Amino acid sequence: MRFEELQEQNDQLWEHVHSQVIGNGVRAVGLFYTENSGITRVKSIPVERLRGAARSGIGMSPVFDAFLFDDSITSSRYSGGPIGELRLVPDLSCLIPLEASPGWAMVPVERFRQDLKPHPLCHRQYVRRSYQRLCERGISSKMAFEIEWAISLDREDEFIPTTQAPAYSLDRLGELDSYVMDIYNALTAQQISVEQIHPEYAPGQFEISIEASDPIRAADLRVVVRHTIKLVSKKHGYRVSFAPLVTAGGVGNGGHLHVSFKDEAGPIFARAEEERFALNPKARSLLAGLLMELPALCAVGASSPASYLRLVPHRWAGAFQCWGLDNREAALRLVAETNLVSKEGANVEIKPFDLSSSPYLATGSICAVAGSYVDSKLEVGEPISVDPGSLSESERESLGVNELPHSLSEAVDMLSKSDVLRDSMGEELLEAFVAVKYGEILLTKEMTPEEIVSATRWRY
Template structure:
């Protein structure tokens, strides 16, 4: 970002990309990022301005680092300063459900071209690079759950509900396919109007980008069908909310380290240490992966939301579910306690940081919980409020060091401000205030 050559190279790539997508009927390009409250924010440029945007960036205030879910601002935000939004052209995608538009995620830089220390996507990129420096790689995928009004009555996972929404879901599949997203599954979920889509695993940064692109696409298709899609963690008092389960596997030299080893259920020692690091940091990671006051209306026992700080083979009530798969290469772990309010870059980057700490400490997993832990006093609960998660986050040296002081402080400020914002509100009031923000 700092040299004339890199700026010229970006401009040249953008010039080619703009010519291509303009020929495909694109008029404008959405430049997207996600703030620390988990809300997607955007600016847009005409397609003929993409070259300039790629070379010089588009201005945006750093105050977005302190935005809250209600568009208020936590202490530390203000009117001063400016950043540059630089689109990642490798992820540029024509939006199938928004004719005339394309989308690209952005990295954020200071005016002098240095990386903005508060950029969540650059944080995730740093963690990916830290993994790669060890000769390792991670493949990841984020399941996307959502609820739509008028999404059809019928039993959970039922054909009746699929039939009632078949035209809508067909258009979701078509749009995702046109955007070159490899859909693995699409099905009705538990609660009325709830659906889930899974796309193929990718590198962690790409997985976070894909999760955003899936959500944008679902929202656009829903709007065209007169529906309102919500990815919020809680959509009805006492009901099942929307998760954003993170699947990941650790690889070395083309081999999945989740099988063929001497650890539990065939884990190699590296994979076990990585997962043990994630489990050790889970209370603090909730401040990144379950970041809303509303998250804790979902994260309760008996709903398979992963509210227990334990792991188990195919245990859907455990926060960390081990999946061996039908073949060894499919082995992965699922972090079940994350939800749709999470900034995916913070969630992915935080998990990678925790896993690396587990590798550094050669950690081992605690004993497996093979049974349903619901109601058990012997199995530790994860934090049951954002306040408790924030206390763990504040005390985590692993996440503080990985995020850096500026990003860590901004996340902390937003979490504390939202705790104060929703203090004393009923569950219904919290849901009403957050349901249409995600």
């Protein structure tokens, strides 16, 4: 979006937004964006300054594009150093007063240079561009992240689960019922529709699913939901982690991304009885393209050194480059149309992704891959109907099933070789992102798995 377009949109929305913030008692607004380390940065302003910020932005250094997850700083030809100034311009259409933090609202920004041109390293501009190109092909999309988190007693840097109740159990929900209800009430008051919230497998772990929306809003909501959960947790005396792992060797936190697409004929993953796998050619090409690009997509969707301690077989993390119908060990799980799942609800779940990633790079990259492959007539291989980790190496080879990258270094190398993602991200964003990832690889190179988990546990 051009600076003038966002400015005009904000002008048109101002009266509504002004009444919204006044009606909710908002005193200050946090303007946020997510950068290459996957951490969301913020500048806050008094509500009286919101109108001016919506027209001309507020200043912030571009150096954060070179921050690593530990706040150390690297550099590239396009990022790092003390020189320069950007303008953070809020998108008022996405402002949300925070029920969990009275007096506060938060709003995503898009970053612009002083000459009013979009900042090439702005992740929200990236997903906007990618989605616009997809829409120009006549394809729309809805996406939603599953958000998993682990709840600890707020005592030490170590993880101490708040409950020892069994996985998925009614007892675990009962022990934390008021906490879970406070999360639900806060999100509902913020006009965020919760579809499911429940205990998960790992000690102290829960998961929440929210309604699907367009790729930009899906990324915004992942940030807002996480922040809301952290606010509620703090009030209950808990500390929460969204990191890929909270204990080495344990089951991790996923950030699975559900995606669906629609063209003029309707939902693309709708059941097509007479077609191969009951999927139409576009659906098969989308699956084939996503599978082909998945090793590169891991770099943007599972973008922490800790991600690859989670991305292992037999953990429902999707460690193998394959697809399957409701196969939770396959990297791509097809949720097909059935008597109980509508054609609009049919979707693909991308399981390797976690919450260390920038949600904007994740959704934007999926849009880029979809746009490149939807009309390619590429055919997808056979679905896998068993746990691929239970197959021998020769059996997997005969089925064309490969393991996904074992490290962030491998994933970044695959990203650098992907024509689709190189072209969609552009030279500047790609180089700056890769510089941060290589910085994090170097930072953790000599660490044990336990040390990597400890270093990342409370960063996400």
